Amino acid sequence: MITTLDVKPDLAKAQNAAAGASKFCPGCGHGMILKTLAKTIDELELNERAVFGCDIGCSLLSWNYMNLDTVQTHHGRTTPVIYGVTRANPGTVGIAYMGDGGGLAIGAQHLVNAATRSENLLVIVANNTNYGMTGGQMSPTTMPGQKTETTPYGRDCEVTGRPAKAAELVASIADPNKSYVARASVSNLRKLNTVFKKALKNVADGGYSFVEVLSVCPLNWRTNNEGTWERLKTMEECFEVKEFLVKEGLE
Amino acid sequence: MAEEIQYKGYKVADVAKGKADWYMFTDLCKGCGLCMVKCPKKCLKWSKEVGLYQTPCVEPDPELCIGCGTCAMVCPDSAIKVVKK
Ligand SMILES: Cc1ncc(C[n+]2csc(CCOP(=O)(O)OP(=O)(O)O)c2C)c(N)n1
Ligand code: SF4
Ligand SMILES: [Mg+2]
DSSP states (O other): OOEEOSSOOOOOTTBOGGGOSOSSOTTOHHHHHHHHHHHHHHHTTOTTTEEEEEOSSGGGGGTTTBSSEEEEOSTTTHHHHHHHHHHHSTTOEEEEEEEHHIIIIITHHHHHHHHHHTOSSEEEEEEOSSBTTTTSBOOTTOOTTOOBTTBTTOOOHHHHOOOOOHHHHHHHHSOTTTEEEEEEETTOHHHHHHHHHHHHHHHHTTOEEEEEEEOOOHHHHTOOHHHHHHHHHHHHHHSOOSEEEEOTTOO | OOSOOOOEEEEEEEETTTTEEEEEETTTOOOOOHHHHHOTTOOEEEEEEEOTTSSEEEEEOTTTOOOOOHHHHHOTTOOEEEEEO
């Protein structure tokens, strides 16, 4: 029987409890990533220093998810907007959160330039291998053979090229003396927590961090609960989950 | 804004041989079922209670549940809580 409970859900302080249920679809990976991020911010006590930016795409549904100063901008522009904030207010821990479409297609220039200069912020790309918000079209990270709204017969790499590998790309251009670059997955949130910890510590020390998180989009994938986790396994075969660049001394 | 938020839901008491209580916040559960697959004991089943979108929530078989909290960790919407006693 449903009654009023005398306990509260396990929400991080960095989460905005007053917003109620998140705006994401049932089973969306954005919720798993963001609740892990919020928990990590609590653990490192960065609540007063952190500023959050979300992008166009389903990441924007987090405009009131965090109990942090938040800004929302357009496709990948979240990156320059957030490092603008950290440049103007040194000591701020800036977090730019975006999807694979925003980060790697329309906003790729910002990803590349911020990584090359290794600006002081954490960039998170939630890779769900499609344009979730607009109905599941092919994105740069759609896997070979994967069916989407715009690749109904499966992605043909002869026509559309190969999937973009964000973490590999960023690791090859970021300054090794300033950077932390990793790929994680929502299949293991404990590990994601560890990755975010290193990434945020590095940013709090003035460095640049990039984390790509393999995520799930059950709505557009048209998968049930089992199918969603299965699809994530095939993603982990296509996109290697590991740390690509760890600044010396970072733990 | 400082007003206390009230949460509705149900409790499955004394899982894990009485070592924990299991809670569902029905205003947060969207019925995605991701927890059911991740549960190491596969002890979650659909409940007759419904959640945010009028789809079934889940509940554990108290005999099989070991109170590990995997479901609570995985839930994208923090709809599950396991309190060790
Ligand atoms: C310049 C421009 N082109 C197209 C769009 C439409 N649009 C909105 S969200 C989106 C895709 C977002 O995909 P992604 O970044 O992967 O985020 P997801 O929704 O998958 O989390 C597109 C193409 C837009 N808003 N602006
Ligand atoms: S469309 Fe996909 S990415 Fe967007 S909220 Fe729904 S499940 Fe999440
Ligand atoms: Mg996407």
